[in-house]
Amino acid sequence: xxxxxxxxxxxxxxxxxxxxxxxxxxxxxxxxxxxxxxxxxxxxxxxxxxxxxxxxxxxxxxxxxxxxxxxxxxxxxxxxxxxxxxxxxxxxxxxxxxxxxxx
Amino acid sequence: xxxxxxxxxxxxxxxxxxxxxxxxxxxxxxxxxxxxxxxxxxxxxxxxxxxxxxxxxxxxxxxxxxxxxxxxxxxxxxxxxxxxxxxxxxxxxxxxxxxxxxxxxxxxxxxxxxxxxxxxxxxxxxxxxxxxxxxxxxxxxxxxxxxxxxxxxxxxxxxxxxxxxxxxxxxxxxxxxxxxxxxxxxxxxxxxxxxxxxxxxxxx
Numbered sequence: 523x524x525x526x527x528x529x530x531x532x533x534x535x536x537x538x539x540x541x542x543x544x545x546x547x548x549x550x551x552x553x554x555x556x557x558x559x560x561x562x563x564x565x566x567x568x569x570x571x572x573x574x575x576x577x578x579x580x581x582x583x584x585x586x587x588x589x590x591x592x593x594x595x596x597x598x599x600x601x602x603x604x605x606x607x608x609x610x611x612x613x614x615x616x617x618x619x620x621x622x623x624x625x
Numbered sequence: 626x627x628x629x630x631x632x633x634x635x636x637x638x639x640x641x642x643x644x645x646x647x648x649x650x651x652x653x654x655x656x657x658x659x660x661x662x663x664x665x666x667x668x669x670x671x672x673x674x675x676x677x678x679x680x681x682x683x684x685x686x687x688x689x690x691x692x693x694x695x696x697x698x699x700x701x702x703x704x705x706x707x708x709x710x711x712x713x714x715x716x717x718x719x720x721x722x723x724x725x726x727x728x729x730x731x732x733x734x735x736x737x738x739x740x741x742x743x744x745x746x747x748x749x750x751x752x753x754x755x756x757x758x759x760x761x762x763x764x765x766x767x768x769x770x771x772x773x774x775x776x777x778x779x780x781x782x783x784x785x786x787x788x789x790x791x792x793x794x795x796x797x798x799x800x801x802x803x804x805x806x807x808x809x810x811x812x813x814x815x816x817x818x819x820x821x822x823x824x825x826x827x828x829x
Contacts, residue, residue, distance in 0.1 A: 570766045571785040577667040584655045587684040591648050
């Protein structure tokens with residue numbers, strides 16, 4: 523067991539992550555009231571910090587940023603272009619045939 | 626470990642979509658990282674009116690440089706790093722105005738840390754008073770955190786509220802991990818001393 527009282531860093535380390543502490547530190551805390559009280563104070567501090575409300579912007583950040591981004595240009599794949607081309611040619615051919623043979 | 630893998634997969638998916646032309650996927654990236662970025666901006670930037678421009682600037686930079694993201698960290702860490710640097714550049718430009726507003730607490734005297742009779746703060750109260758004590762403590766703590774330097778405030782928030790590792794904090798702030806740990810110890814100690822001093826004063 524550590525005979526000297528624990529340093530501030532050791533106390534914080536104990537409260538932050540007991541698993542990473544040396545056995546001598548844990549044994550000392552268990553048997554030294556003064557250090558245990560100091561560790562409890564840190565425990566209160568740690569949980570107090572965690573309970574602090576999270577800040578938030580009073581505007582919609584996503585909307586503001588998205589409005590400034592360049593929207594991607596619409597690009598067509600080769601297949602889509604081919605479909606449009608055949609569809610146009612087909613329609614034109616049907617109309618032409620109707621016009622030539624309507625009598 | 627599986628959480629890290631999941632993060633990387635989500636990051637790859639979203640970044641891939643944005644780079645493939647689906648700008649809307651960037652909206653999801655903003656929503657996923659806004660909490661962390663907000664914490665950094667609030668802790669580093671004192672003037673509320675400047676936060677709006679800075680927050681937008683951070684994400685516009687992230688969008689512009691997204692193709693340079695190499696998956697060496699989580700996407701949120703990378704964006705947090707941009708946030709941190711953007712705040713630092715802003716503070717650098719505004720240095721003469723803001724320097725006076727930054728308040729560093731003096732290192733306290735070791736003998737002044739204990740309450741009378743060596744009691745811890747919470748042993749002064751009975752269980753029924755505990756709720757009131759906690760509420761009061763949170764209020765005092767809030768103002769004491771505000772009095773820390775922007776760097777200490779940011780480190781405390783990233784570690785305790787955002788639950789980031791020392792390694793992630795070191796990546797965001799570009800400080801060595803040892804320095805992050807040492808600043809965190811100092812910040813917590815300063816907070817603890819100020820709280821005790823406050824309670825001690827009230828007790829007298």
